[in-house]
Amino acid sequence: xxxxxxNIAVGQSGGPTAVINASVVxxxxxAKEMGAGRVYGMVHGIQGxxxxxxxxxxxxxxxxxxxxxxxxxxxxxxxTCRYKLPEIHGNEVVYERxxxxxxxxxxxxxxxxxxxxxxxTVKMLSDYAAEHGKKERFIGIPKTVDNDxxxxxxxxxxxxxxxxxxxxxxxxxxxVQSTGLSKPTVLIVEIMGRHAGWLAAAAALAKGGxxxxxxxxxxxxxxxxxxxxxxxxxxAAQKKNTVVIVVSEGIRLADGRFVCELSxxxxxxDVFGHKQLSGCALVLADMVSGATGFKTRAIELSTLQxxxxxxxxxxxxxxxxxxxxxxxxxxxxxxxxxxxxxKRLQDQPxxxxxxxxxxxxxxxxxxxxxxxxxxxDGRGLTEEFLRYARPLIMGELQPLYIDGLPGHLVRKxxxx
Amino acid sequence: xxxxxxNIAVGQSGGPTAVINASVVxxxxxAKEMGAGRVYGMVHGIQGxxxxxxxxxxxxxxxxxxxxxxxxxxxxxxxTCRYKLPEIHGNEVVYERxxxxxxxxxxxxxxxxxxxxxxxTVKMLSDYAAEHGKKERFIGIPKTVDNDxxxxxxxxxxxxxxxxxxxxxxxxxxxVQSTGLSKPTVLIVEIMGRHAGWLAAAAALAKGGxxxxxxxxxxxxxxxxxxxxxxxxxxAAQKKNTVVIVVSEGIRLADGRFVCELSxxxxxxDVFGHKQLSGCALVLADMVSGATGFKTRAIELSTLQxxxxxxxxxxxxxxxxxxxxxxxxxxxxxxxxxxxxxKRLQDQPxxxxxxxxxxxxxxxxxxxxxxxxxxxDGRGLTEEFLRYARPLIMGELQPLYIDGLPGHLVRKxxxx
Numbered sequence: 001x002x003x004x005x006x007n008i009a010v011g012q013s014g015g016p017t018a019v020i021n022a023s024v025v026x027x028x029x030x031a032k033e034m035g036a037g038r039v040y041g042m043v044h045g046i047q048g049x050x051x052x053x054x055x056x057x058x059x060x061x062x063x064x065x066x067x068x069x070x071x072x073x074x075x076x077x078x079x080t081c082r083y084k085l086p087e088i089h090g091n092e093v094v095y096e097r098x099x100x101x102x103x104x105x106x107x108x109x110x111x112x113x114x115x116x117x118x119x120x121t122v123k124m125l126s127d128y129a130a131e132h133g134k135k136e137r138f139i140g141i142p143k144t145v146d147n148d149x150x151x152x153x154x155x156x157x158x159x160x161x162x163x164x165x166x167x168x169x170x171x172x173x174x175x176v177q178s179t180g181l182s183k184p185t186v187l188i189v190e191i192m193g194r195h196a197g198w199l200a201a202a203a204a205l206a207k208g209g210x211x212x213x214x215x216x217x218x219x220x221x222x223x224x225x226x227x228x229x230x231x232x233x234x235x236a237a238q239k240k241n242t243v244v245i246v247v248s249e250g251i252r253l254a255d256g257r258f259v260c261e262l263s264x265x266x267x268x269x270d271v272f273g274h275k276q277l278s279g280c281a282l283v284l285a286d287m288v289s290g291a292t293g294f295k296t297r298a299i300e301l302s303t304l305q306x307x308x309x310x311x312x313x314x315x316x317x318x319x320x321x322x323x324x325x326x327x328x329x330x331x332x333x334x335x336x337x338x339x340x341x342x343k344r345l346q347d348q349p350x351x352x353x354x355x356x357x358x359x360x361x362x363x364x365x366x367x368x369x370x371x372x373x374x375x376x377d378g379r380g381l382t383e384e385f386l387r388y389a390r391p392l393i394m395g396e397l398q399p400l401y402i403d404g405l406p407g408h409l410v411r412k413x414x415x416x
Numbered sequence: 417x418x419x420x421x422x423n424i425a426v427g428q429s430g431g432p433t434a435v436i437n438a439s440v441v442x443x444x445x446x447a448k449e450m451g452a453g454r455v456y457g458m459v460h461g462i463q464g465x466x467x468x469x470x471x472x473x474x475x476x477x478x479x480x481x482x483x484x485x486x487x488x489x490x491x492x493x494x495x496t497c498r499y500k501l502p503e504i505h506g507n508e509v510v511y512e513r514x515x516x517x518x519x520x521x522x523x524x525x526x527x528x529x530x531x532x533x534x535x536x537t538v539k540m541l542s543d544y545a546a547e548h549g550k551k552e553r554f555i556g557i558p559k560t561v562d563n564d565x566x567x568x569x570x571x572x573x574x575x576x577x578x579x580x581x582x583x584x585x586x587x588x589x590x591x592v593q594s595t596g597l598s599k600p601t602v603l604i605v606e607i608m609g610r611h612a613g614w615l616a617a618a619a620a621l622a623k624g625g626x627x628x629x630x631x632x633x634x635x636x637x638x639x640x641x642x643x644x645x646x647x648x649x650x651x652a653a654q655k656k657n658t659v660v661i662v663v664s665e666g667i668r669l670a671d672g673r674f675v676c677e678l679s680x681x682x683x684x685x686d687v688f689g690h691k692q693l694s695g696c697a698l699v700l701a702d703m704v705s706g707a708t709g710f711k712t713r714a715i716e717l718s719t720l721q722x723x724x725x726x727x728x729x730x731x732x733x734x735x736x737x738x739x740x741x742x743x744x745x746x747x748x749x750x751x752x753x754x755x756x757x758x759k760r761l762q763d764q765p766x767x768x769x770x771x772x773x774x775x776x777x778x779x780x781x782x783x784x785x786x787x788x789x790x791x792x793d794g795r796g797l798t799e800e801f802l803r804y805a806r807p808l809i810m811g812e813l814q815p816l817y818i819d820g821l822p823g824h825l826v827r828k829x830x831x832x
Contacts, residue, residue, distance in 0.1 A: 016594045044596035058813050081596035134696070166821050171490050171723040178432045180460035180497035211825045212832055248668060304716045307587040311726060313820070393820040404729070404809040405582050408626045414593060416628055416656070 004036050007333045008106040010044035010057070011049060012143075013114035013121065013213045014082065016075035016162070016310040017157030019320040020143045021409075023113045024077060025067050026324025027141070028057050028226055034332055040105060042220060045081035046121055050094075052101055055411065065400075066409060067389035071317060072399050073408040084117065085124045088131070095128045108268060109137040109331035113157070113324070115141025115144030125325040126337030126359060139327040139341035140359055143320070147198035150367045152341035156323050157306070159316030159392030163204035164308040165191060166393065169206040169246070172299060176242045184237040186245060186288050189214075190281030190300040193248040196219050199305065200248035204381040205389055209358050215243050216379035220250035224259055226284070230291045232298045232379065237294060249280055254331070259283055295352045310406045316400045319352065321396070326354045339413065350391030421450050421748045423526040426473065427458035427465060428559075429530035429537065430498065432491035433573030433578070436559045436734040437825075439529045441483050442574060443557070459827070461497035461528070462537055462761050466811045468489065470521065471551055475502065481816075483823060488815050489824040490725035496546035500533065501540045504547070518552050525553040525747040528556060529740070531571070535779040539646040539676025542753030542775060555743040555774055556755035561722045561738070563614035566783045567773045568757035572739050573722070575732030575808035576742055578618035579614045580724040581607060581717060582809065583631065584713045585622040585662070588715060592658045600653040600706050602661060605630075606697030609664040613637050616664035620797040621805055631659050632795035636666035637784045640675055642700070646797065654711060656743040664754060665696055675699055718820060726822045735768065742770045766807030768787025781815050 010027050012020055028039050039061075043053040055078075060066050067239040070077060077338040086094060102110070112122050129136055141151050141296045147158035169189060176187045176225050197219025207213025218224055229245070237242045260280035283300035289296045322341040330338060338356040345351040373385040401407030426443050428436055430446050447649045459469040471494075476482050486493060502510060518526070540554040540581050545552055558565050563574035567765055585605060592603045607616040613635025623629025642742040645661070652659045667675050676696035681785035684766075688819040705712045746754060754772040791799040815822030 004601045013593075016591055047596055073590065079594050079596055083596075163820060167726055168720055168724075168819060170720050170824065171725060173525075174489065174491035174720045175432055175723040176823060178428075178492035178493055178495050180463055180499075205819075205821065208821070208825045209821060210818070210831065243780040265682035275544060297719070299718045299720065300716070301586050303713070304584055304720070306716065307591040308584075309587060310583055384616075395820070396817065399811065400816075402626070403621075403806060404811070405577060405586060405621065405624070405625060408586065408590060410590075410626045414628075415626065 001206035004037045004396070005031060005249035005328065007037040007040065007106045008109045008206060008331070009040040009049065009054070009105070009107045010078070010111045011045040011113065012076035012078045012080045013045040013112060013118035014080055014144065015115070015306060016080055017145050017306050018074045018160040019114055019317050020075070021073050021077045022317045023141045023143060023156060023282045023324035024057070025061070025071050027111050027328055028061050029067065029069035030325035031391035034328060035042060036414060037106070040107065041078045041301070044079040045083060046085070046098070047081040047083040048079065049101055050097055054105065055230050060409060062236060069400055069407055071321070071411040072308040072309055072312070072397060072406065077409060079412065080183050086119050088124060097138070098125065098135060106193045107136065110172050111139050111324070111327055113141040113142055114138055114142045114363055114368060115146060116149060119149070119359055122339065123337065123359045123363040129336065133397065135330045137336035139331050139336070140233045140362070142339055142341070143325050144192060145199060146196055147349060148196035148366045148368070149362060150158045150365045151362050153344040153352065154342060154392055155318060156320035157197060159313040160308070160311065161199055161305050162205060162389060163313045163393035165199060166303055166309040167311055170211045173206065173211055173244055174243070176297070178372065184241050184243060185295045186233055186243045186280045186285070186299065187286050188245045188247060188288070188298045190247050190249055190294060190298065192301070192305060193220060194250045195220055198369055200246055201369055201381050202383060203246040204391055205384060205393060214246040217234065217246040217381060218251050218379055219369055220248045220252060221371065221374060222378040223254045224251040225254070226287055233288060233294070247280055247284060251280060258366055264303050295326045311401050312397050313393045314397045315392055317397045322354050330356045330380065348393060350394070421452045421744065422521050423453040424527065425458055425465065425521070425523045426494070426527045427461040427529065429461040429492045429528060429534035430494045430496055431531070431557055431722060432496055433491045433561050433722050434576040434728045435572050436491070436529055436540060436731050437489050437493045438487045438733045438736035439557050439559060439572060439740035440473070442737035443527050443744055444477050445483065446744035448743035450744065456523065457494045459754035460495040461499060462501065462514070463497040463679045464495065465497040465517060468517055476825060477772035484824055485816055485825040487737070488725055488728070488813060488822065493825060493827065496701045497585050498533065501537050504540060504544050506511040509730060511522040514541065515552070522551065525555065525744055527557055527740070528557050529557040529559045531562060532565060532780055532782060535565070535775055537542045538755065539753065539775045540829040547704035552794070553747045553750070553752035555581070555721050555747050555752065556778070557739050557743050557756065558755055561615060562609060562612055564612035564782045564784070565778060566774060566781045567778050569760040569768065570758060570808055572732060572736035572775055574614060575729040576724070576727065577615055577721050578621060578805060579729045580721055580727040581618045583727055586627045589622065589627055589660055592660070592713070593623065600657050600659060601713065601746070602649055602659045602701070604661045604663060604697045604704070604712060604714045605702050605797065606665055606714065606788065608717070608721060610666045611636055611782055614785055616662055617785055617797050618802060618805060619662040621809060630662045633662040633797060634664060634667050635785055636664045636668060636789060637790060638794040639670045640667040642672070642703055646704060649704060649710070651672060661700070663696055664698060667696060689693060718724065726752065726815050728813050729809045730813045731808055733813045738770050746772045749776060763803045763807060766810070777801050
């Protein structure tokens with residue numbers, strides 16, 4: 001086979017997902033098929049790369065079982081980071097160090113699997129390369145449970161999280177509906193999503209012939225009115241004994257405060273300046289029980305929802321592999337400063353193509369749930385959203401079980 | 417086939433599990449094989465029975481797909497209750513009403529699937545029948561994620577919850593280990609278990625070739641010392657950047673207070689006088705971050721752990737079916753005032769038989785984790801526990817997927 005590409009490096013960055021490793025497998029397989037040299041993995045992304053903390057993926061993926069296991073391993077096999085590259089001008093020393101490592105290891109192409117912030121890294125590095133006449137190529141591979149990258153129809157990682165959320169919601173609804181209750185019970189389920197409500201919206205998928213679904217789904221795209229929410233719960237409790245409310249962690253009041261801030265907790269900020277949120281279900285449960293006297297139960301899906309590889313969507317896994325492999329093809333063809341994007345051709349039967357897009361149109365931008373996909377009352381999703389989301393959760397990739405539990409591929413130094 | 421039994425009634429009581437409905441299937445199938453008449457389901461247990469709130473299981477289970485779907489449906493299909501029968505003497509009127517309903521529907525045998533409190537109902541009813549010369553038979557079928565019924569080797573429901581807990585723990589450990597951290601992170605996972613630590617103990621199953629497991633597992637069987645816990649976390653953080661602590665919701669201080677009580681919340685009491693507990697992971701996370709400055713994350717598995725039928729253990733499902741069907745056999749042979757029990761013959765290969773046992777030796781008694789299965793330092797489980805628990809999580813029963821999500825069988829009136 002004609003050698004189209006030399007050594008390459010792969011990194012993972014930002015919050016992990018259930019299928020972020022499937023993109024590593026896609027990159028690895030495509031690179032090897034194209035006759036690439038070594039495939040280096042950056043341990044903890046660009047931060048590890050700067051410290052020459054690299055591993056050879058060949059050590060783990062030369063067997064098919066290694067690749068199959070990695071596809072089923074949640075969270076970032078290589079480790080992630082939340083390192084933000086500084087502005088190029090005035091900070092050339094950082095960039096020079098990165099290119100030194102590139103040259104030292106003879107790395108021709110650099111693949112970075114991540115979300116909005118990680119795509120900023122790809123943009124900065126490709127900009128620097130262009131300005132300084134460097135030949136190395138920089139390719140972004142989309143990954144985020146938040147599903148908020150622009151241009152791409154959806155992001156690998158979202159479908160599996162959505163499948164887990166809807167599955168778990170169906171199960172806890174079955175649970176709460178089974179108890180013989182003397183007074184109404186309000187179940188409040190908190191789902192990740194800082195600014196975009198895609199994950200909470202996935203709760204709408206739970207509704208079907210065997211499940212009434214949630215009585216309301218509140219997204220951060222709309223102002224949250226606690227009084228209106230409590231009125232809605234009171235009205236729903238007239239008709240049924242259990243009321244199910246789904247909230248995105250990022251819901252805010254009209255004055256801009258996050259609901260979770262009302263508890264006086266959680267005001268820490270990450271390196272990108274994002275507030276660390278948690279606990280809005282608990283805050284709301286207190287509010288609701290105080291106002292109505294109803295029994296409440298708050299459930300926070302926490303990091304379970306982004307790491308539940310045991311409930312991965314096969315569609316999502318396959319697209320994650322494809323996003324990776326197509327990125328390698330793009331690099332081999334000489335592209336740089338681009339991200340792989342998914343382009344939906346039709347909903348039913350679902351058809352999705354893959355392409356690349358200029359990273360400058362993607363980095364640091366967030367795509368919210370479209371306003372027209374939120375029902376007029378602001379507490380539900382339209383049929384159009386369901387047509388969009390349903391294909392993304394279809395199919396399963398069964399875990400490989402070891403001693404009764406899903407097996408994972410883990411870097412040697414992780415296990416003591 | 418010779419008719420061995422007439423009409424029967426089946427009820428579910430107490431907290432639901434992922435496999436409580438598999439016992440309904442076992443009872444139904446065995447009854448039909450023995451030529452039983454009608455199989456009535458009590459809607460919300462004995463409470464519904466008193467109100468003649470009965471359904472015919474034939475309406476749902478005459479097709480194989482109905483039974484296969486019900487086996488995969490978490491939580492109580494019939495609805496549960498937490499109704500406590502009063503003392504017999506002085507309250508004969510309640511018992512007379514129950515036997516009136518029995519006679520009205522010509523019910524010869526009454527099957528009650530539940531835990532400790534539910535077995536009290538079986539005991540009271542069979543005692544009343546014996547005292548009053550009633551011919552109806554009362555059989556208990558064990559069910560509890562808490563695994564704390566005496567006599568039986570283990571309880572249907574435990575294996576599936578244990579499999580879900582260990583699977584989820586592996587996944588969230590992968591998640592927390594993937595982030596490139598500047599300071600140690602302490603992950604605190606709270607697991608159900610009021611007095612017995614069986615569920616939290618299941619976290620020990622996560623440890624294996626691909627997972628270091630938890631750094632400590634604290635059970636309610638031992639006094640919890642917050643200072644010792646914090647010292648242990650500090651020591652662990654010397655060697656690794658992420659420390660994983662698993663706590664049972666019921667852990668208590670030396671003075672008897674629940675750790676969750678330290679927050680001043682959660683002091684409600686259920687009808688059996690049990691305190692409703694939640695939030696000890698949050699309380700502990702605050703304590704740990706205050707004392708150490710480490711980053712903390714609290715995850716509460718909440719009702720997810722008892723309703724995750726999508727991760728059911730096949731062994732557990734099969735034993736739940738068996739516990740139900742064997743109960744019918746016992747009733748047909750004339751037994752009453754007994755519970756089906758599982759008797760382990762050997763660990764490897766795992767062999768388990770089924771038998772019946774006098775309900776008086778079971779009702780209202782709790783079986784804690786044996787002291788010798790807890791490590792001397794009080795924060796781990798021995799190999800003997802692992803040999804006990806491992807067979808219970810083996811095998812999988814794949815969900816039946818509808819539109820990308822596990823399908824459930826639900827009573828008609830539940831869906832609006």
